[in-house]
Amino acid sequence: MPVGCDRIVRLRQHAEDSGSVQATAFWRCSPSDAQDRLVANIGGHLGEVDEDGVRERSPAYLSAASSELADRVGEKLGAAAEVPAE
Numbered sequence: 001m002p003v004g005c006d007r008i009v010r011l012r013q014h015a016e017d018s019g020s021v022q023a024t025a026f027w028r029c030s031p032s033d034a035q036d037r038l039v040a041n042i043g044g045h046l047g048e049v050d051e052d053g054v055r056e057r058s059p060a061y062l063s064a065a066s067s068e069l070a071d072r073v074g075e076k077l078g079a080a081a082e083v084p085a086e
Contacts, residue, residue: 023065039069043076 027035046058055077063070 020064027066027069035069035072039072039076043073046073046077 027038030038042058042062046055049055059070059074059077062073
């Protein structure tokens with residue numbers, strides 16, 4: 001288990017924090033079986049979206065939380081998890 005994941009921690013917002021701090025902490029602290037369910041859930045729901053652009057962009061948005069999450073959902077969707085250029 002990653003450091004800090006064995007207790008409830010109040011995250012303090014800092015000016016340099018991105019909007020994905022909580023999502024990153026959630027992903028890192030989730031056990032592998034919970035990560036598997038999250039990937040299946042997100043990928044399953046996105047797979048039902050009719051608009052190709054939404055499915056194609058979603059892994060890039062997820063990469064703000066975790067590149068692993070983005071890659072795994074992208075694989076489920078059959079899309080490359082490309083990180084947008086900054």
